[in-house]
Amino acid sequence: MAKVKKYLVLALVIFVAVITFLPFLWMVSASFMPTGASNTYPPKLFPEKFDFSHYQVLFSRLNLTRYLLNSIIISLGATFFSLFLNSMGGYAFAKFRFSKKESLFKFLLSSMIIPGQVTMLPVFLLLKNMGLINTYWAIIVPGMASIFGIFLIRQYAFSIPDSMIEAAKMDGATELQIYLKVILPLCKPILVTLGLFTFMGTWNDFLWPLIVMTDSNMYTLPVALANLSSEHVQDTEMLMAGSVITIVPVLIVFLALQKYYIKGIMMGSVKE
Amino acid sequence: MSEVILKNVGKVYEGKNRAVQSVNLEINDKEFVLLVGPSGCGKSTTLRMVAGLEEITEGEIYIDGKLVNDIPPKDRDIAMVFQNYALYPHMTVFENMAFGLKLRKFPMEKINERVNEAAKILSIEHLLERKPKQLSGGQRQRVAVGRAIVRKPKVFLFDEPLSNLDAKLRVQMRTELARLHHQLETTVVYVTHDQTEAMTLGNRIVVMKDGIVQQVDSPLNLYNNPVNQFVAGFIGSPAMNFIEGKIVNDDGIKFTSEMNVLQIPLDEKVFSKYVNSKITLGIRPEHFSDEDNALNKIRITLDVVEQMGNEVFAHFAIDGKPIISRLKPKDTFRIGAEVEISLDKNHFYFFESETGSRIV
Numbered sequence: 001m002a003k004v005k006k007y008l009v010l011a012l013v014i015f016v017a018v019i020t021f022l023p024f025l026w027m028v029s030a031s032f033m034p035t036g037a038s039n040t041y042p043p044k045l046f047p048e049k050f051d052f053s054h055y056q057v058l059f060s061r062l063n064l065t066r067y068l069l070n071s072i073i074i075s076l077g078a079t080f081f082s083l084f085l086n087s088m089g090g091y092a093f094a095k096f097r098f099s100k101k102e103s104l105f106k107f108l109l110s111s112m113i114i115p116g117q118v119t120m121l122p123v124f125l126l127l128k129n130m131g132l133i134n135t136y137w138a139i140i141v142p143g144m145a146s147i148f149g150i151f152l153i154r155q156y157a158f159s160i161p162d163s164m165i166e167a168a169k170m171d172g173a174t175e176l177q178i179y180l181k182v183i184l185p186l187c188k189p190i191l192v193t194l195g196l197f198t199f200m201g202t203w204n205d206f207l208w209p210l211i212v213m214t215d216s217n218m219y220t221l222p223v224a225l226a227n228l229s230s231e232h233v234q235d236t237e238m239l240m241a242g243s244v245i246t247i248v249p250v251l252i253v254f255l256a257l258q259k260y261y262i263k264g265i266m267m268g269s270v271k272e
Numbered sequence: 273m274s275e276v277i278l279k280n281v282g283k284v285y286e287g288k289n290r291a292v293q294s295v296n297l298e299i300n301d302k303e304f305v306l307l308v309g310p311s312g313c314g315k316s317t318t319l320r321m322v323a324g325l326e327e328i329t330e331g332e333i334y335i336d337g338k339l340v341n342d343i344p345p346k347d348r349d350i351a352m353v354f355q356n357y358a359l360y361p362h363m364t365v366f367e368n369m370a371f372g373l374k375l376r377k378f379p380m381e382k383i384n385e386r387v388n389e390a391a392k393i394l395s396i397e398h399l400l401e402r403k404p405k406q407l408s409g410g411q412r413q414r415v416a417v418g419r420a421i422v423r424k425p426k427v428f429l430f431d432e433p434l435s436n437l438d439a440k441l442r443v444q445m446r447t448e449l450a451r452l453h454h455q456l457e458t459t460v461v462y463v464t465h466d467q468t469e470a471m472t473l474g475n476r477i478v479v480m481k482d483g484i485v486q487q488v489d490s491p492l493n494l495y496n497n498p499v500n501q502f503v504a505g506f507i508g509s510p511a512m513n514f515i516e517g518k519i520v521n522d523d524g525i526k527f528t529s530e531m532n533v534l535q536i537p538l539d540e541k542v543f544s545k546y547v548n549s550k551i552t553l554g555i556r557p558e559h560f561s562d563e564d565n566a567l568n569k570i571r572i573t574l575d576v577v578e579q580m581g582n583e584v585f586a587h588f589a590i591d592g593k594p595i596i597s598r599l600k601p602k603d604t605f606r607i608g609a610e611v612e613i614s615l616d617k618n619h620f621y622f623f624e625s626e627t628g629s630r631i632v
């Protein structure tokens with residue numbers, strides 16, 4: 001009986017996995033079909049022969065290299081700065097003694113209830129005054145520090161015993177050295193988690209880059225892709241090729257880091 | 273030379289919570305000094321002020337003749353071993369021990385040499401490549417000590433380093449620490465609330481209570497000449513027995529216990545001024561005897577008898593208060609047995625009940 005149940009569950013899981021995977025598979029295979037071939041009836045799941053022409057066109061004529069580069073620079077930049085600043089903020093809130101610490105943190109937390117859309121206009125104007133519109137900083141700067149990131153790191157840093165920091169002080173470490181050589185390595189799982197969140201969030205973001213990047217040279221992949229879809233409505237295969245290029249890097253990053261990522265999410269749930 | 277001097281040192285947490293009050297202490301070069309006292313009496317706070325981990329709110333601390341109040345821990349040239357070891361989990365044992373040297377920019381050969389030397393002293397050479405989580409409690413303790421000794425600091429600070437170990441390991445590590453101190457000849461300040469550790473390890477013991485130093489003396493002097501009832505009760509195991517009573521003038525000056533079970537004639541010169549005041553008599557377990565035909569004999573009934581082989585802990589009551597005595601073993605000591613027991617009048621301690629201070 002238990003065995004039957006196990007197989008039933010397994011079957012269900014496989015079924016859901018296939019359903020989820022199918023569109024993805026189709027996206028990849030359609031991107032290799034010649035123009036128009038994906039819309040024939042009966043629909044084909046695999047291309048009859050691989051056609052790389054869409055990729056060639058994307059990279060040569062449609063300037064996708066530039067967009068890909070934009071996306072990479074912006075996402076890496078945002079991830080780097082957010083890890084750097086949030087980890088410092090979270091560590092300070094968890095381990096430093098300073099006056100009004102708790103009330104300051106609560107105040108920051110309370111700002112989380114403000115929806116992002118509300119702040120878009122003021123932030124845009126702010127960036128415009130700073131002359132950052134149409135630069136990479138327009139996307140990197142607003143995401144550099146986030147309450148969520150600080151909160152995540154702070155909760156994790158609580159689990160680091162004070163005596164470890166004190167031991168480092170006795171060993172002769174400066175505050176910066178403690179942060180770099182003790183706190184950061186110990187926070188690795190949570191840093192990977194936060195880094196992944198930030199990277200994927202920035203990479204996939206559509207609305208904000210659309211607002212701040214008016215120069216087509218500064219488009220990120222999702223924005224470029226949207227443009228592509230309005231210009232080449234009929235060319236499904238071309239769009240799919242663009243989608244593949246957009247999705248694959250995040251996928252690689254996620255798969256490469258998932259080991260740590262899961263560890264990060266589970267961390268702290270069980271006290272050792 | 274590395275003596276540590278505390279002058280009127282006090283600590284107030286967050287402007288209201290007083291933890292330590294006017295501590296005056298001179299710790300000599302190469303001395304092993306213990307801070308003991310009940311939980312919350314301010315031992316750790318005092319130690320942490322010496323370490324520089326806690327701000328000194330009052331008074332001055334000198335290390336090696338230099339005022340260190342405003343000097344950060346890293347520049348005080350001291351090392352500390354923590355109760356929970358506080359090893360860096362992401363580093364190997366070697367890296368843990370080398371960390372302080374690396375930060376101080378020692379050349380690599382020197383680091384290797386120092387770490388290997390320390391590892392040899394502590395017999396942890398085979399563990400150098402392991403991570404802390406692959407070590408047992410005792411091994412972690414050694415690594416923590418190793419991390420402190422590689423730097424050859426002026427002063428070692430220990431905060432209850434053995435309290436996380438099981439009883440057997442604790443005894444073993446205690447002996448090793450004593451040997452280590454002998455070998456390294458460095459000044460040590462050691463916090464514990466285990467009075468066996470205190471008695472066996474130190475040159476001098478500082479007994480604290482409620483943030484105030486009660487007495488500073490060698491282990492034997494503390495044992496034989498406690499300045500007050502608190503120290504008398506704190507040092508020694510089993511603890512000193514206390515019998516409350518008062519001084520009366522009835523055919524000469526006498527101490528009588530509350531229910532008149534005990535009547536002890538006393539020296540007029542010392543005690544005449546205490547007539548009618550409440551006094552507590554203290555007597556250590558080993559100063560009872562069933563053989564002596566001396567004065568102060570009383571009949572008691574044994575409540576509990578703990579045969580230890582070489583001695584026996586006999587529990588009974590005087591004035592309804594529980595008393596522990598330490599006697600030579602005898603077959604006749606059994607629960608419920610009636611025994612004539614005498615108190616050694618040369619080892620009486622008298623304290624003013626109100627203040628606890630000793631009457632000499």
Ligand SMILES: Nc1ncnc2c1ncn2[C@@H]1O[C@H](COP(=O)(O)OP(=O)(O)OP(=O)(O)O)[C@@H](O)[C@H]1O
Nearest residue numbers: 285289290291310311312313314315316317318465
């Ligand atoms: N960070 C702090 N903030 C406020 N009060 C504190 C702080 N640390 C300690 N105290 C208080 O100071 C007093 C002394 O504490 P301390 O840690 O020095 O005691 P201790 O003698 O080491 O005790 P134990 O044997 O339990 O370790 C205690 O009353 C404690 O509550």
Ligand SMILES: [Mg+2]
Nearest residue numbers: 315316317431
């Ligand atoms: Mg303590």
